[in-house]
Amino acid sequence: MMYNILANKDMIEETIKNLEANGIKGIFVETGAQALEKIKELIPAGASVMNGSSKTLEKIGFVDYLKEDKHGWNNLHEGILAEKDPAKQALLRKQAVLSDYYLGSVHALSKTGEFIVASNSGSQLPHIVFTSPNLIFVVGAQKIVATIEEGLKRLQEYVIPLEDDRMMEKSNVHTYPSKVLIFKKEQPFMARKVTMIMVNKILGF
Numbered sequence: 001m002m003y004n005i006l007a008n009k010d011m012i013e014e015t016i017k018n019l020e021a022n023g024i025k026g027i028f029v030e031t032g033a034q035a036l037e038k039i040k041e042l043i044p045a046g047a048s049v050m051n052g053s054s055k056t057l058e059k060i061g062f063v064d065y066l067k068e069d070k071h072g073w074n075n076l077h078e079g080i081l082a083e084k085d086p087a088k089q090a091l092l093r094k095q096a097v098l099s100d101y102y103l104g105s106v107h108a109l110s111k112t113g114e115f116i117v118a119s120n121s122g123s124q125l126p127h128i129v130f131t132s133p134n135l136i137f138v139v140g141a142q143k144i145v146a147t148i149e150e151g152l153k154r155l156q157e158y159v160i161p162l163e164d165d166r167m168m169e170k171s172n173v174h175t176y177p178s179k180v181l182i183f184k185k186e187q188p189f190m191a192r193k194v195t196m197i198m199v200n201k202i203l204g205f
Helices: 011-021 032-042 055-059 063-069 076-082 084-096 126-131 148-171
Strands: 023-030 047-051 101-104 109-110 116-119 134-139 179-183 192-200
Touching: 011 023, 023 032, 032 063, 032 134, 032 192, 047 076, 047 084, 055 063, 055 134, 055 179, 063 076, 076 084, 076 148, 084 126, 101 126, 109 148, 116 126, 116 148, 126 179, 148 179
Parallel strands: 023 192, 047 101, 101 134, 134 192
Antiparallel strands: 109 116, 116 179
């Protein structure tokens, strides 16, 4: 099965409809530049921001924009990387789960309005599951699949091998999907805002 083909417009429209039914705002844009502009619109000055490691966020220019420090946000990731003491850095990572906004991507997005995020350490999962009141995901339209079961196959058959190759080349260590999150719905009583920005480009794995 091919996992790097862009979803068609009908599938994207159905995904947006079902995301909305599951308490998630769906937005479709044509380019990475438009996705970055949408992020700038969504995050107010003064907000604390944390982001997960993401080739998608790198590709659309978000990581470089964050480093420029012209946004007026409190960049928690920068503070973590600047801290060289391992114990203090670990504490900052734990404190960062209380960020106002968390940004990342997903490994598969089902047209039923559900998505999958896999992690080896699990460091980004508290944000996604509970702690951050605002979530923004940027997703290349090639990650949209018909069902959540197909999404799990995409993770196992496509994403993990590519991520393993990347990690071996970068750090000579293997990856492993130690924790796999299936996000089915955001309940209204949580009063959180979850936004899924789908881009009509192949981004990330």
